[in-house]
Amino acid sequence: MEKSLYEIFKVFFKIGTLLLGGGYVILPIMQSELIEKRGWIDNDELCEYMALSQSLPGLIAANLSIFVGYKLKRTMGAITAIFGMVLPAFLFIVVLAKILEELINLRFIQGIFWGVGIGVLVLIYLAIKEIWSKSIKGRFTFWVFFIVFLCSLCLKISPAILIILAILTGVIRQFILNRNKTEVKE
Amino acid sequence: MIYLQLFLEFFHIGLFSFGGGYATIPFLYHIAETRHWYTAKQLTDMIAVASITPGPVGVNVATFAGFTTSGVLGSVIATASVVLPSLIIVIIVSILLKQFEDNEYVKSIIYCLKPAGCGLLAAVGVNMFLNEFSLIGLGLFIILFVMSIKKKHDPLVYLGISAIIGLIIYLVNSNM
Known part of the structure; x- marks a missing residue:
């Protein structure tokens, strides 16, 4: 399927519009729009981009959009994707900036906020389920998952530190694998 | 130069907030205290608004801060500045990944x-x-x-x- 810049813009504008309740919802929305409906990327790639987006500075939703945009059509694709993703957020705030405070104080809107918050949780749960099968392959990766999960949830260790430790783990793992290989040869 | 200040502050957030989403919030409170572009109360409201408006919290607050300080041009500058570091860094990483995708250490890290x-x-x-x-x-x-x-x-x-x-x-x- 031909992916013109206009088409990339359209999809990311839609993703940006659906991005309610914080950046993490982008994951289930991308699974639906990019993988299931269009087949532009696969779950394995999305999982890799998500892990890298969390490891790099910047907003995760922005990083993820740029990774996918670059994959689809290099630098122009990346610029188009981030532009499309940010535009709905931008327009919404500029149009509503003057009445934002009154808007928040409307009680029925808070009822909707609350409901959407629960919907977002379900979406995040579904996204984790799908990413799980692409990232946890055997005992070693399960322990990486479990330790990061506990350190982040219970010890409140910063994601940046956990990501750096994961990178070091990857390097050490390969080092040990290589050493074992040479030992076998000898 | 309000435009330059907006650029620097939000570029800084885009460059130094790791872990996304709520990692930007401490930076945003810091701006509220030092720059007075918005109050801490306004920021708290904004974070609530960000959960129902489209887009990540960081983008919403950047647009809002730019708009309240210097209108539409300010909001364009603040919004572009907060995603600019991502654009540069992610493109560089994408290029490097392509170059080293067969490297066993890169594979092990991923x-x-x-x-x-x-x-x-x-x-x-x-x-x-x-x-x-x-x-x-x-x-x-x-x-x-x-x-x-x-x-x-x-x-x-x-x-x-x-x-x-x-x-x-x-x-x-x-x-x-």
Whole structure:
């Protein structure tokens, strides 16, 4: 399927519009729009981009959009994707900036906020389920998952530190694998 | 030079906030204290607004701060500045990855990063769940969860249903 810049813009504008309740919802929305409906990327790639987006500075939703945009059509694709993703957020705030405070104080809107918050949780749960099968392959990766999960949830260790430790783990793992290989040869 | 200040402050956030989403919030409070572009109270409201408006919190607040200080041009500059570091860094990383995709160390790092990313996401999910915990919330979660077992629906279906149920619960509560 031909992916013109206009088409990339359209999809990311839609993703940006659906991005309610914080950046993490982008994951289930991308699974639906990019993988299931269009087949532009696969779950394995999305999982890799998500892990890298969390490891790099910047907003995760922005990083993820740029990774996918670059994959689809290099630098122009990346610029188009981030532009499309940010535009709905931008327009919404500029149009509503003057009445934002009154808007928040409307009680029925808070009822909707609350409901959407629960919907977002379900979406995040579904996204984790799908990413799980692409990232946890055997005992070693399960322990990486479990330790990061506990350190982040219970010890409140910063994601940046956990990501750096994961990178070091990857390097050490390969080092040990290589050493074992040479030992076998000898 | 308000435009230059907006550029520098939001470029700084884009460059130094790791872990996304809520990692930007301390920076945003710091700006409220030092620059007076918005008050801490306005920021708290903005974070609430960001959860129903499209887009990440960081983008929403950047647009808002730019707009309140210097109109539409200010909001364009602030919004572009907050994503510019991402654009530069991610493109460089994409190029490097392509070049070294067969390197075994790069492969091993990604092999470890994937479950780590999954773990971070799971922690965010559990935290959000604990923060918003209520019996009605749990009920709604279970309904949507059961819906998803038979067939995975479009994300819009879940958001739409949960928004409508939230509205209904509010209306029922306010009439009692």
